[in-house]
Amino acid sequence: MRRKRHWHLNIKTNNIEKGSTNLEKEIETCKTVYKNKIEQLFNSNKSSDAWKGLSFMSGYKSKSCMLAADDTLAFANELNEFYNRFDTLDE
Numbered sequence: 001m002r003r004k005r006h007w008h009l010n011i012k013t014n015n016i017e018k019g020s021t022n023l024e025k026e027i028e029t030c031k032t033v034y035k036n037k038i039e040q041l042f043n044s045n046k047s048s049d050a051w052k053g054l055s056f057m058s059g060y061k062s063k064s065c066m067l068a069a070d071d072t073l074a075f076a077n078e079l080n081e082f083y084n085r086f087d088t089l090d091e
Helices: 002-043 047-058 072-090
Strands: none
Touching: 002 047
16 A cells, blocks of 8 residues: 555656646746747837837836825825924924
């Protein structure tokens, strides 16, 4: 019984190792294809598309607006209250 379990475990381990190496090879192939695609975009003077591809590869996201106030008057009053507390300490 132990030998049978050990044999099954070896088969599973070998299949995982083979699957892992196949996955690594496939990932490397895809990376190479995508790299060639980006290089082709640069070579064909489509630099904006190439930079979009590079930002996608690197996971870069542009910075969005930090604050968007719906009620600007209320937001301005909140900011004034926040910063005015420092003025009361200076007096």
